[in-house]
Amino acid sequence: MKYQSRQDALLVLEDGTAFVGKAIGKIGTTGGELCFNTGMTGYQEIYTDPSYYGQIIVNTTAHIGNYGVFEPEQESGSVKFCGLVCDEFASIYSRKRADHSLQRYLEEAGIVGISDVDTRKIVRYIRSKGAMNAMISSEILDKDQLLHKLRTEVPSMLNLELATQVSTSTVYDMGNPSSDIKVAVLDLGIKKSILKNLANRGVYCKVFPAQTPFQEMKLWEPNGYFISNGPGDPGVMDYAVDTVRDAQESGSPVFGICLGHQILARANGLNTYKMHHGHRGLNHPVKNLITGRCEVTSQNHGFGVAKDELDKQDRVEITHLNLNDQTVEGIRVKERAAFSVQYHPESSPGPHDSRYLFDEFIDNMQKS
Structure with missing residues (x-):
């Protein structure tokens, strides 16, 4: 059953393109970078992924909210995205173990959204024109007024540092303290499932704030260093680049995911760039160039590592390649136990x- 909102809502893109729909979530106004996720399930995990901080999500699947929300499926302590765009928004949910409805969830989180819009048209538009900022409002329905507010108040994702906004403020741990394998985690916006994958393999993790210097993490005497995912432009995160470079040069194994991958690349002199519209979904084909095998992967990123620079040097090699657009999906530092x-x-x-990558990281630590 479709959610029956009594209020209209307006979505305006920074180039002036507008869509009229119905209000969902909190009544209000929000702005951020508009991006789309093609996943057919997992909306709660998406909404709580810190990598989406500062972004408005277009869910391409036709129905959103039909299985409600369930507390254990949170990927962080709170909702991290800033706005929702969808087609049909369910007013009821059918999962027995769900805690409550998505509408209540969004209201309590203060998330403004819009439904009953042509998401297929919006996605095709972004794929053609590129990612751009947008604003949703259920209180300002004048297009010109909302467009002016968007252009004057919402910053570009380019050159925007956001990891410190979502990183932990205090050190915490996860896993078995008596484990023989200890991993220092640099939290740039980590998902809980990453820590669970490490802990389930017997790893004891200590999670450090984004701006923690390498020497401070080293005092804990870990067996390896993990660099997490997160939001924002890696090109303005010199503090993390310095930390990862020191970790790599220490000789200890290093493993990076998503933003951590981009930071490892920068630590080795490679540049990153803002992609046309990014990769966000659950079915992206990636080829492992070492084994020759292909993987269906889950992705969420708007920045990438410059492939042309990788081709011109011999310190870092490409290990994984995206089969849709030939972008870089994995690298390895040749003379170090560092990969991402x-x-x-x-x-x-x-x-x-792709969960074998956690096992490879553990193998590297056991060998070092």
Whole structure:
């Protein structure tokens, strides 16, 4: 059953394109970068992924909210995205173990959204024109007024540092304290499922704030260093680049995911760039160039590592390649036990094709 909102809502893109629909979530106004996720399930995991901080999500699947929300499926302590765009928004949910409805969830989180819009048209528009900022409002229905507010108040994602906004403010741990394998985690916006994948493999993790210097993490005497996913432009995160460079040069194994992958690349002199519209979904095909095998992967990123620079040097090699657009999906530092992937091997939600990467990281630590 479709959610019956009594109020209209307006979505305006920074180039002036507008869509009229119905209000969902909180009544209000919100702005951020508009992006789309093609996943057919897992909306709660998406909404609580810190990598979406500062972004408005277009869910391409036709029905959103039909299985409600369930507390254990949170990927962080709170909702992280800033706005929702969808087609049909369910007023009822059918999952027995659900805690409550998505509408209540969004209201309590203060998330403004719009439904009953042509999401297929919006996605095709972004794919053609590129990612751009947008604003949703259920209180300002004048297009010109909302467009002016958008252009004057919402910053570009380019050159925007956001990891410190979502990182932990205090050090915490996860896993078995008596484990023989200890991993220092640099939290740039980590998902809980990543830590669970490490802990389930017997790893004891200590999670450090984004701006923690390497020497401070080193005092804990970990066996390896993990660099997490997160939001924002890696090109303005010199503090993290310095930390990861020091971790790599220490000789200890290093593993990075998503933003952590981009930071590892920068630590080795490679540049990153803002993609045309990014990769966000659960079915992106990636080829492992080492084994020759292909993986169906879960992805969420709007920045990438410059492939042309990788081709011109011999310190870092490409290990994984996106089969849709030939972008870089994985790298390895040749003379160090350091590697990273652009996608999400924890896959929550998504297929589990890539979870072997956690095992490779553990193997590296056991060998060092």
